Amino acid sequence: MTTPIAPPPKKDPQQRTRVQTLPSGARSRAALGLTAAAAEGRFMLQVCAKCGTVQYPPRDACGTCLSVDLPWKDIAPEGRLIAETTVRTSTSTYFRERTPWRVGTVRLEAGPSIICHVHGDVARGGAVRISNRLDKSGQGVLFALPAERTQNMEDDPQLREMTANPKFRRVLITDARSGNALALAQAFAKAEASIIFVGEAEGWRPYPHRDELAAIPGVQLLPLDVTDTSSVAELAAEIGGKTDILVNNARFMRPGGILARGDTVFARDEMEVNYLGLMRLAQAFGPAMLGRGADGQNSAAAWVNILSVYAYSNLPALGAFSASSAAAYSLTQCLRAEMRPGGVRVMNVYAGPTDDDWHQPLPPPKVAPQALAKAVVAGLKDGLEDVFVGDVAQDLIDRWRAGPKILEREMSETDGGAA
Amino acid sequence: MSVQASNPAALLGDLALALVSGAVEVVDLTHTLDPDFPVIVLPPEFGQCARFRMEEISAYDHRGPAWKWHNFTCGEHTGTHFDAPSHWVSGRDVPNGSVDEIPAERFIGPVCVIDCSQGAKANEDFELTPEVIAAWEAENGRIPEGSWVLMRTDWSKRRGAAYLNMRDDGAHSPGPTPEAMRLLVDERGIRGFGTETVGTDAGQGAHYTPPYPAHFFLHGAGRYGLQCLNNLDRLPATGAMLIATPLKIRNGTGSPLRVIALVPNQGLPNKDAQ
Numbered sequence A: 001m002t003t004p005i006a007p008p009p010k011k012d013p014q015q016r017t018r019v020q021t022l023p024s025g026a027r028s029r030a031a032l033g034l035t036a037a038a039a040e041g042r043f044m045l046q047v048c049a050k051c052g053t054v055q056y057p058p059r060d061a062c063g064t065c066l067s068v069d070l071p072w073k074d075i076a077p078e079g080r081l082i083a084e085t086t087v088r089t090s091t092s093t094y095f096r097e098r099t100p101w102r103v104g105t106v107r108l109e110a111g112p113s114i115i116c117h118v119h120g121d122v123a124r125g126g127a128v129r130i131s132n133r134l135d136k137s138g139q140g141v142l143f144a145l146p147a148e149r150t151q152n153m154e155d156d157p158q159l160r161e162m163t164a165n166p167k168f169r170r171v172l173i174t175d176a177r178s179g180n181a182l183a184l185a186q187a188f189a190k191a192e193a194s195i196i197f198v199g200e201a202e203g204w205r206p207y208p209h210r211d212e213l214a215a216i217p218g219v220q221l222l223p224l225d226v227t228d229t230s231s232v233a234e235l236a237a238e239i240g241g242k243t244d245i246l247v248n249n250a251r252f253m254r255p256g257g258i259l260a261r262g263d264t265v266f267a268r269d270e271m272e273v274n275y276l277g278l279m280r281l282a283q284a285f286g287p288a289m290l291g292r293g294a295d296g297q298n299s300a301a302a303w304v305n306i307l308s309v310y311a312y313s314n315l316p317a318l319g320a321f322s323a324s325s326a327a328a329y330s331l332t333q334c335l336r337a338e339m340r341p342g343g344v345r346v347m348n349v350y351a352g353p354t355d356d357d358w359h360q361p362l363p364p365p366k367v368a369p370q371a372l373a374k375a376v377v378a379g380l381k382d383g384l385e386d387v388f389v390g391d392v393a394q395d396l397i398d399r400w401r402a403g404p405k406i407l408e409r410e411m412s413e414t415d416g417g418a419a
Numbered sequence B: 001m002s003v004q005a006s007n008p009a010a011l012l013g014d015l016a017l018a019l020v021s022g023a024v025e026v027v028d029l030t031h032t033l034d035p036d037f038p039v040i041v042l043p044p045e046f047g048q049c050a051r052f053r054m055e056e057i058s059a060y061d062h063r064g065p066a067w068k069w070h071n072f073t074c075g076e077h078t079g080t081h082f083d084a085p086s087h088w089v090s091g092r093d094v095p096n097g098s099v100d101e102i103p104a105e106r107f108i109g110p111v112c113v114i115d116c117s118q119g120a121k122a123n124e125d126f127e128l129t130p131e132v133i134a135a136w137e138a139e140n141g142r143i144p145e146g147s148w149v150l151m152r153t154d155w156s157k158r159r160g161a162a163y164l165n166m167r168d169d170g171a172h173s174p175g176p177t178p179e180a181m182r183l184l185v186d187e188r189g190i191r192g193f194g195t196e197t198v199g200t201d202a203g204q205g206a207h208y209t210p211p212y213p214a215h216f217f218l219h220g221a222g223r224y225g226l227q228c229l230n231n232l233d234r235l236p237a238t239g240a241m242l243i244a245t246p247l248k249i250r251n252g253t254g255s256p257l258r259v260i261a262l263v264p265n266q267g268l269p270n271k272d273a274q
């Protein structure tokens, strides 16, 4: 079992906040395939299309037959720890600050032996499950976990470096009025977040779940409207230095594409909330989070965007909304690049139709708020960058990867539930 | 208004002196344009009035070393604002119906303040009726033609959710009945009608016939509306002058504006409160 982490003490105001150092982030183009897979929490390696050899480490030509046709495939994660060592000193500043650090060699049942980080609960010579994680540099690294769950295993210090576990962290959910705010707050409370700040826009008009939200232990409702720069700046001034995980669930959507609407009023609202709202939050909260990536157990850890999967391919029935989602998606790529030096993960959670008023005429399947919230917390615990929630989102991204142009044509014949 | 200006220049000179001496006070009837000030809320499938928003362009910094300025955005009907006749379907064909077309002299006029604050305190759906107007006239005389008429409710003192007072069946705030509006517009010939609430109509104004009677009758007859007014408790029932000049927006149906009143200083209790 892992020694459970203790609630972090209050910050010593006389000590300099520890600066984030990073493990080496350089990778060959071939090796970035591991990073792409880790972004979704998939353990993938190249498998030679010609001879079937599983490749490790990633390379440009098959080690057996020299074929260059090496597609990335999901690999069975089972293996056995065949050698291990505990690093006590290192030339890398990042690792020197974090020793002792356990590494080892695992023989995979799928064939190759791999070098990997090793969880503290893995026994010498024990059975392991390989997990592909993003490290603080945002690069894919292989991590050997015990084959069976062990007690408090999430609290392993090496694993916690690879994840954004909400336990003992302070979360900001940006939009209390959203239909998923309640489920998100409940999920974070269950995940032992220490404080759950929830931003509340337009306190001068009521919304149905306010009392229930306010009653969740740890929830603090604070004024925040992502369309109002002064409100975002004020809240960041108050709590920016103790926002460890920011979940941007603010969203504006109305059905319709271009021609039926005939004006830009809703389109502007969509851009104000979905795109500029994200920009305002990032400008206000980003710098403080960037500076607190290594600030102890409750360091700044992750920025979560809840996005429509139609960011990838426009659904004409929700055409203007899709366009604002695409703009937001593009901005998250910029944010991810800018937050990476601070070791702060930017995680996008994509959903198709969600179970709310604006998708009410649409038939199932729809993503329930609880399912979305569960995916957010699970994604943070796994340290992911991309999460696709529900069948619609998963199916769409699969089709997008297979052929975006084909998908574009298919989308024009998809019912978006626009009444 | 019984003053006959035999010599307009002397009259204006006297006014200037009175403004300097404080014998005539200037009362600001305007709320601050604030991002968090409530606006009217429509069902979400309709377009909404934009909230007031402000973005800094520079603040004596690398974006502009010696100057500070902002861009702001809002709707025509955001904050303390003016409603032109073209705002309502009943006023769509009224000549000079948009803010840029209204002759400037229409913006200034004597003002009658009907104090409904006690009624509104007891009943959030308090109605301004012909009976209330009759009682006011019994005390203050007949409402002169061309007057601004303001309905004082002290609603401007409410904060947060209490202002719109929105519930599952809509907003609850005081306002005029259709009969009262017909009396004011058709029989008294008023210039315009103003309130402290978010609209000239009651929160439940949709349920009258016609719906939203203040908007319907005022604008159908080419008269004006003022809403989200402030400090009406600092005005006398009669004897003040209201100045309400909207922005000159081409084809504008309304505009945020600074509303002020010139008030004779007769030792009114709130002189130092501004």
Ligand SMILES: [Zn+2]
Pocket (backbone or CB within 6 Å): A048, A049, A050, A051, A052, A053, A062, A063, A064, A065, A066, A067
């Ligand atoms: Zn091969």
